[in-house]
Amino acid sequence: MTASPGPDATVVIPTHTERRWESLRRTVASALAQDLKPAEVIVVADHNPGLFERATRAFPGVTVLENTAIRGASGNRNTGAFHARSELIAFLDDDTVAHPGWLGHLASAFTDPGVVGAGGSIRPAWQRRRPRWMPDELLWTVGVSYAGMPTTATEIRNVWSASMMVRRGAFLAVGGFRAGFGKLGDRNRPEDTELCLRISAETGGRWMYVPASVIEHDVPVDRSTFRFFLRRCYAEGRGKVQMSALLPRDRQLATEQDYLRRTLPRAVARDIVAASRGHGGFHALRAATVVAAVVAAGFGGGVEMLAGIGN
Known part of the structure; x- marks a missing residue:
């Protein structure tokens, strides 16, 4: 399929452990296969020299960096985003697979100059059958879209970093994700929500939820x-x-x-x-x-x- 023209967008994929190697390979492949060809795909290894060297060898045509900030998802994403030179910066987690139209649908929200960021729909890829006790309203606990979210493109307060796109200028204006605040190991803090609110406050811009932009997010057995x-x-x-x-x-x-x-x-x-x-x-x-x-x-x-x- 011929890549469609559109605004420049870089895809940043943070990673931290070899245990996700196979899922990282799928994530990178899905980023490279987008209908809207990325200006650059960047993989950032979080203070893991072995993973950095392996990714450098395995992904020709992909920029592989080592996290130059403090350990954690926030610093890891910032390293990749600060390296990017495109108008738009998109983020994918290393346990996701983006549908071919993911990047293009997100980018379409930015035809409105008042939009500073956008996020898409996140669907669960259950390793085992979904637990019957899990209500749709609480699917956010496994990192996917939940009941009550918009079903059409709509302004929203915040989006999730597993599927996020932001204007580079707005991201740089606030210094990126808050260093030291976010995911580190088993600790979860809403660094993506905090970033969205800070960018909106600084720029007066809006965030959009674009459900036509779809990724699949792995839900392993231990998270079920x-x-x-x-x-x-x-x-x-x-x-x-x-x-x-x-x-x-x-x-x-x-x-x-x-x-x-x-x-x-x-x-x-x-x-x-x-x-x-x-x-x-x-x-x-x-x-x-x-x-x-x-x-x-x-x-x-x-x-x-x-x-x-x-x-």
Whole structure:
């Protein structure tokens, strides 16, 4: 297929462990196969010389860098983005596969000069069957789009870095992702949400959600367990409290508050009704799962607030 013309866009893929080597190979191949040909594909190894050398040998025609910032996803992405010279910078995680139109659909949002960034739909690629206790509203816990998100191209407060595109000028203006804030090992903090809010505040620009831009995100077996689910909700609670402390008062967590007050209660009510009508016992499990998620996130937020007071 002949690549279609369009704005220059660089694709940055952060990686940190050889355990994801095969998925990294798939991610790189999907980036190179885009209908809109990337100006450059950049792989950044996070303080892992062996992985850096292996990627350098394995990916001809791809720029492979070593993270020059502190360890973690934020610094890793910044290293790649600061190297880019294109008008637009796109990010993919190393456990994703982008559909051929992914890059072009994201780039189409930037015909509006008021748009500073865009994100696309993230679909789960379950290694094992999806757990029946998992409600659609909580699919974010495995890093994919969830019920309640827009179904057409729509302005949105923030997008996810697993499938993100941003104007290079806006990204550089705020210094990129916040160093030291974000994913490191098993720790999760919403560095992508914080970046989106900071760019909007600095530039006055808007973010767009473009569901026609699609990637598949691996969901391994160990992320399909209830234990992982609770840990993820707990980490989200802590991370959102940490992020809130970084935001001005006029940019607090209204989206999260609406999700707690409207989206989740509707999910509980729906599944209780379905269970009571004999539509399957798993509906009762899904209602209970929502309650468990709120408790775990609330506990995590409380722990973080106590930690802040102690400091």
